[in-house]
Amino acid sequence: xxxxxxxxxxSTVLLGAAVALTGVAGAVNADHHGGQDTARAVxxxxxxxxxxxxxxxxxxxxxxxxxxxxxxxxxxxxxxxxFVVKHYDLHPTMATLNKKYAEHDxxxxxxxxxxxxxxxxxxxxxxxxxxxxxxxxxxLMDMSGDVGRMYNARTTPQMFIIHSNGTLMYDGAIDNNxxxxxxxxxxxxxxxxxxxxxxxxxxxxxxxxxxxSVKY
Amino acid sequence: xxxxxxxxAPASTYFRSRRWRAFLAACIAGxxxxxxxxxxxxxxxxxxxxxxxxxxxxxxxxxxxxFYIGVHMRLAEDWHTYWDGLNDTGFAATVKxxxxxxxxxxxxxxxxPERYITSGGLGLDHVYHRDTTLIIxxxxxxxxxxxxxxxxxxDAEWLVCQDACIPGWATLTLETPVRAxxxxxxxDASLFAATRERTPVPLERADDERxxxxxxxxxxxxxxxxxxxxxxxxxxxxxxxxxxxxxxEAQGDRLRLRFQLEPTGEKPVTGIIAIFATDGTPSWYAVxxxxxx
Numbered sequence: 001x002x003x004x005x006x007x008x009x010x011s012t013v014l015l016g017a018a019v020a021l022t023g024v025a026g027a028v029n030a031d032h033h034g035g036q037d038t039a040r041a042v043x044x045x046x047x048x049x050x051x052x053x054x055x056x057x058x059x060x061x062x063x064x065x066x067x068x069x070x071x072x073x074x075x076x077x078x079x080x081x082x083f084v085v086k087h088y089d090l091h092p093t094m095a096t097l098n099k100k101y102a103e104h105d106x107x108x109x110x111x112x113x114x115x116x117x118x119x120x121x122x123x124x125x126x127x128x129x130x131x132x133x134x135x136x137x138x139x140l141m142d143m144s145g146d147v148g149r150m151y152n153a154r155t156t157p158q159m160f161i162i163h164s165n166g167t168l169m170y171d172g173a174i175d176n177n178x179x180x181x182x183x184x185x186x187x188x189x190x191x192x193x194x195x196x197x198x199x200x201x202x203x204x205x206x207x208x209x210x211x212x213s214v215k216y
Numbered sequence: 217x218x219x220x221x222x223x224x225a226p227a228s229t230y231f232r233s234r235r236w237r238a239f240l241a242a243c244i245a246g247x248x249x250x251x252x253x254x255x256x257x258x259x260x261x262x263x264x265x266x267x268x269x270x271x272x273x274x275x276x277x278x279x280x281x282x283f284y285i286g287v288h289m290r291l292a293e294d295w296h297t298y299w300d301g302l303n304d305t306g307f308a309a310t311v312k313x314x315x316x317x318x319x320x321x322x323x324x325x326x327x328x329p330e331r332y333i334t335s336g337g338l339g340l341d342h343v344y345h346r347d348t349t350l351i352i353x354x355x356x357x358x359x360x361x362x363x364x365x366x367x368x369x370x371d372a373e374w375l376v377c378q379d380a381c382i383p384g385w386a387t388l389t390l391e392t393p394v395r396a397x398x399x400x401x402x403x404d405a406s407l408f409a410a411t412r413e414r415t416p417v418p419l420e421r422a423d424d425e426r427x428x429x430x431x432x433x434x435x436x437x438x439x440x441x442x443x444x445x446x447x448x449x450x451x452x453x454x455x456x457x458x459x460x461x462x463x464x465e466a467q468g469d470r471l472r473l474r475f476q477l478e479p480t481g482e483k484p485v486t487g488i489i490a491i492f493a494t495d496g497t498p499s500w501y502a503v504x505x506x507x508x509x
Contacts, residue, residue: 081380081381119380154305155305155339178307213336213338215379
């Protein structure tokens with residue numbers, strides 16, 4: 001499989017679009033769905049799988065985590081979006097939740113679908129924020145935006161939870177307060193993870209996400 | 217004249233991290249030669265894209281009458297703020313008032329917004345690309361003491377965006393005398409008048425036989441004879457349209473917009489109808505169709 005090194009994309013200025021397109025084909029692996037390359041994330045259905053590299057160049061294959069029996073949380077991420085800052089710098093929402101469920105076979109991954117040059121995008125910037133904010137989980141780089149579009153990720157943050165059986169269990173906001181400063185009194189992701197681990201129905205399983213637009 | 221003062225919190229105080237400050241500094245590089253953030257800029261610019269103040273429509277408050285105040289938000293070019301309706305991203309301004317005992321505030325009278333496709337094209341917001349006054353009616357109690365000067369404080373919070381967004385907030389105060397005689401227009405009265413021209417009127421008050429709106433099953437059907445474009449902006453309390461981005465406005469004189477109405481749902485279809493004349497001039501009407509499930 002022709003997986004391009006993300007760093008190659010950065011340093012390759014002249015090859016431009018042709019290289020980027022090749023990178024896209026390798027980065028988004030929709031083959032798990034019988035060749036459907038137009039897979040879409042729909043709650044209650046099988047979540048589209050993908051392979052992306054994180055800020056350290058390490059590859060993450062969603063299907064492998066599911067095969068290992070993990071529940072996967074995907075968090076759309078842009079460290080320069082005020083609504084993301086709210087849950088990292090003003091309140092430790094993501095760190096606290098990740099820690100709470102880490103021992104319950106829950107894998108947490110942030111995904112940045114920002115195009116190079118856009119706010120909060122780019123490898124170095126995300127490496128820096130990972131260090132500054134002491135983020136313990138990987139930040140996956142989706143600079144083509146293909147995985148973001150596949151999941152119809154519209155905002156940062158926007159949260160998805162995938163059951164180890166592959167079913168998309170939750171799509172929406174992190175909590176019920178759309179303010180860039182104040183936390184809500186309901187954390188939807190906390191609720192959903194608790195329900196999934198208890199074998200209960202996730203309610204609500206879809207909410208309106210809030211935040212910045214994803215900088216495709 | 218009613219005095220008003222502004223206390224503006226620079227956006228940079230919000231961001232404690234060095235990275236954020238570096239980012240903001242990069243944004244404003246070149247815009248100002250000596251950054252004096254403690255000093256309030258006279259005009260909004262890319263450094264301070266929004267400057268808020270608290271204004272009044274009239275010279276003074278009169279016991280037993282409605283006294284209109286406004287959070288006036290001046291906006292730098294190419295920036296936008298958010299309407300309090302159904303948006304995919306962003307955050308509409310909030311205002312928390314501290315009023316004298318017995319004085320009560322009504323709801324913010326939001327002017328009509330414009331549709332705005334978010335960067336990336338996956339979302340739709342309703343925004344203001346211009347200076348905006350959020351008018352709030354204040355009911356002055358009948359027993360308010362004539363001759364007294366009262367203080368009104370507003371804690372305002374907002375998000376202002378270009379491609380990137382900056383949150384901001386300010387504690388705004390004004391002092392106004394209470395007098396028995398009829399109030400006269402304040403220096404800021406024209407801002408209130410301009411905002412009211414952009415504020416939707418209830419459809420039943422439109423009294424225009426060319427205009428109609430009705431529910432046809434799950435569809436809101438708007439007809440506006442002679443219009444060049446028709447749009448609908450759903451309120452945050454509204455049932456959600458199936459595809460507001462692609463079907464929320466239509467060229468021509470009619471719009472059919474399908475809603476996600478569930479038999480057990482309780483949300484009404486409510487929002488603003490925007491009608492554009494052939495020369496592009498808009499007019500706005502507020503409608504609510506209670507859920508009759």
